[in-house]
Amino acid sequence: MQCSQCGQPFEGPGTFCEECRAIAALDTPAGMSRRRFLGWSAGAMTGFIGAGYLAVALRYLTPQSATNLALEDKGPVTDYAVGQPKLVTYKIPPSFETGVYIVNFGNNNFLALGFICTHLQCPVHWAGTDFFCPCHGSVYNIHGINIAGPAPRPLYHHVIKIKNGHVYIGGIIA
Amino acid sequence: MERMRAWLEDRVGIEGMTSDLMNHLVPRRLNPLDLLGEVTVFLFINQAVTGILLAMFYKASATTAYQSIQNLMHNVPLGWVIRDLHYWGANIMVVVVFVHMLRGFYVGGYKRPREVTWITGVVLLILTILFAFTGYLLPWDQQSYWATVVGTAMATYTPFIGNWLQLLARGGDYVTGTTLTRFYSVHMLVLPALMAAFIGVHIAMVTKKDQTVVEEAKHWSPEERRKKLVPFWPYTITQATIVILIAAAALFMIALNFRAPLLSPADPMNRDLYQPRPAWYFFSIYYILELPTRISFLQPIDKLLDPFLILGLPLVAFGLLFALPWLDRRPTRQPRDRKGFISAGAIVTAGIIIFTYLGATAPLPGQGGPAVAVAHPSYHADIVPILSANCYVCHAGAAPTSGFNFQTYKDIMALKIVDPGHASQSLMIQKLTGQVPPQMPLGGKPLPKATITTIANWINEGAPDN
Numbered sequence: 001m002q003c004s005q006c007g008q009p010f011e012g013p014g015t016f017c018e019e020c021r022a023i024a025a026l027d028t029p030a031g032m033s034r035r036r037f038l039g040w041s042a043g044a045m046t047g048f049i050g051a052g053y054l055a056v057a058l059r060y061l062t063p064q065s066a067t068n069l070a071l072e073d074k075g076p077v078t079d080y081a082v083g084q085p086k087l088v089t090y091k092i093p094p095s096f097e098t099g100v101y102i103v104n105f106g107n108n109n110f111l112a113l114g115f116i117c118t119h120l121q122c123p124v125h126w127a128g129t130d131f132f133c134p135c136h137g138s139v140y141n142i143h144g145i146n147i148a149g150p151a152p153r154p155l156y157h158h159v160i161k162i163k164n165g166h167v168y169i170g171g172i173i174a
Numbered sequence: 175m176e177r178m179r180a181w182l183e184d185r186v187g188i189e190g191m192t193s194d195l196m197n198h199l200v201p202r203r204l205n206p207l208d209l210l211g212e213v214t215v216f217l218f219i220n221q222a223v224t225g226i227l228l229a230m231f232y233k234a235s236a237t238t239a240y241q242s243i244q245n246l247m248h249n250v251p252l253g254w255v256i257r258d259l260h261y262w263g264a265n266i267m268v269v270v271v272f273v274h275m276l277r278g279f280y281v282g283g284y285k286r287p288r289e290v291t292w293i294t295g296v297v298l299l300i301l302t303i304l305f306a307f308t309g310y311l312l313p314w315d316q317q318s319y320w321a322t323v324v325g326t327a328m329a330t331y332t333p334f335i336g337n338w339l340q341l342l343a344r345g346g347d348y349v350t351g352t353t354l355t356r357f358y359s360v361h362m363l364v365l366p367a368l369m370a371a372f373i374g375v376h377i378a379m380v381t382k383k384d385q386t387v388v389e390e391a392k393h394w395s396p397e398e399r400r401k402k403l404v405p406f407w408p409y410t411i412t413q414a415t416i417v418i419l420i421a422a423a424a425l426f427m428i429a430l431n432f433r434a435p436l437l438s439p440a441d442p443m444n445r446d447l448y449q450p451r452p453a454w455y456f457f458s459i460y461y462i463l464e465l466p467t468r469i470s471f472l473q474p475i476d477k478l479l480d481p482f483l484i485l486g487l488p489l490v491a492f493g494l495l496f497a498l499p500w501l502d503r504r505p506t507r508q509p510r511d512r513k514g515f516i517s518a519g520a521i522v523t524a525g526i527i528i529f530t531y532l533g534a535t536a537p538l539p540g541q542g543g544p545a546v547a548v549a550h551p552s553y554h555a556d557i558v559p560i561l562s563a564n565c566y567v568c569h570a571g572a573a574p575t576s577g578f579n580f581q582t583y584k585d586i587m588a589l590k591i592v593d594p595g596h597a598s599q600s601l602m603i604q605k606l607t608g609q610v611p612p613q614m615p616l617g618g619k620p621l622p623k624a625t626i627t628t629i630a631n632w633i634n635e636g637a638p639d640n
Binding site (some may be wrong): 047058061062063065087089090092095096097098101119120121122123125127128129130132134135136137150 | 236320324325327328341342345346348350351352356379441442443444447449450463466467476477480484562563566569570583
């Protein structure tokens with residue numbers, strides 16, 4: 001075998017002869033040899049650069065959760081029959097539309113319920129008596145209260161305001 | 175020619191680098207199941223080639239993706255062939271990778287010294303599933319859209335960082351065009367690089383530690399070894415190519431005869447009342463998730479069970495796969511000496527197959543209805559729930575979308591859609607069976623037979639208001 005450091009022939013395992021190993025202090029049991037220190041340093045610097053990229057990438061990929069969404073005019077109060085939830089669209093900037101059920105309980109009592117099931121986010125639909133989720137069978141009553149199936153909580157409430165006889169809805173409040 | 179080869183070999187040394195793989199010895203007689211790794215490599219190459227071709231026409235944005243797939247299928251020469259090869263190649267790859275793993279499990283391929291081969295294999299299984307999941311969204315139709323909504327919503331059940339994980343996967347609170355480009359980038363760039371790297375390590379490990387079938391050769395005499403062991407190149411390669419040829423023929427037969435589905439375009443408002451379902455390889459977990467709603471004594475603890483089923487089940491399953499080399503450390507590889515592990519594996523496999531079948535055939539929750547036809551149905555106890563779950567969405571309220579309202583008993587009688595005593599002459603039954611088109615529920619799966627029979631029984635008994 002030829003030592004890859006000094007080029008002289010040697011016996012035994014490894015790529016370096018015993019003399020070269022001794023000079024490089026490769027076998028030093030305690031303390032830190034120069035090579036080991038350099039190895040650790042290179043590793044630490046690589047890790048530092050990598051962590052920098054990772055932090056930037058994670059921030060880059062984590063959008064701001066939408067807050068303070070605008071109120072949207074959803075037409076006159078008279079468009080909404082008492083006890084008949086009606087599905088309307090609600091814009092999420094820049095160009096997304098989600099569904100909101102507007103429920104008129106009479107006497108200007110309104111509720112705006114997001115149409116997204118609180119279990120695994122399938123779209124619920126009003127089936128005459130209750131809201132029904134087609135994915136895993138969750139059922140919500142007209143108040144959006146979960147009454148059957150795996151849904152862990154009631155439907156999300158959107159902001160709802162009645163101004164000048166018109167219904168306005170906004171983002172999710174609870 | 176020979177001088178050119180020698181010149182190149184002296185400078186590059188390809189033969190030197192691959193000689194371990196090409197010269198490693200394999201038994202001459204092999205079970206075809208031992209060649210599924212090679213079939214997987216072929217399928218991966220099929221995905222890469224067809225994927226590159228698809229990418230040349232696909233336009234990854236919420237407004238253009240669906241239309242670009244339609245263009246591909248109808249206007250691009252052989253566009254549909256490329257898409258079907260990619261779609262069916264992916265489906266077949268999920269099956270082949272799974273069977274390849276089962277074979278490794280059966281022959282004890284995870285045991286010392288092949289633990290790293292096994293673990294890289296499990297990573298490759300996960301990468302295959304991630305490929306399938308990210309690719310599923312790209313056509314941007316109703317099916318892909320809602321499967322992705324539910325799939326990413328599952329992440330929210332992770333403790334502490336659930337909402338962040340969902341935000342990260344979707345690039346927002348909802349599945350939008352941002353999600354589409356995110357999935358496209360991962361599907362096209364991240365996963366292929368990881369997959370190629372892990373396939374490389376996996377094959378290097380097989381080369382270094384041999385396939386498990388080589389173990390039996392250790393007990394052979396030198397004469398037997400000379401006779402029965404052959405180098406991978408060109409013997410095993412030839413056998414593998416024959417199996418790959420069969421797999422390729424099957425892939426082309428399926429791809430040319432069965433169109434990859436494309437439903438109506440993704441609609442976050444779900445105006446056509448699409449009922450979301452997962453891809454078939456998630457049917458088993460979909461069915462298990464639904465179990466608590468089907469088994470009455472589990473219903474009270476349904477909500478408690480959910481996080482465990484949604485997150486715990488896959489975590490435990492893959493955890494067990496990774497830990498397998500350390501769970502079963504006995505050196506024996508003989509299936510008859512490993513009865514416990516082999517039966518556990520068989521039960522889990524049978525469970526996956528049965529639950530996949532049940533998930534595929536289960537009526538959608540919206541179709542409710544009785545499991546067995548009710549002989550003497552009551553209008554209020556039996557009929558109303560069926561109508562409520564399946565019909566009222568278009569046939570109820572002051573301004574029903576269909577124009578017909580039969581939310582009450584009086585409405586049904588006034589509309590004369592039921593002829594008391596004569597089920598077969600009632601429009602309601604004729605519509606449900608499809609005898610009078612269009613079949614109801616419009617655009618949905620037909621109601622199960624037991625449900626239709628229950629309504630027919632009620633009509634034949636005079637359609638009473640009971």
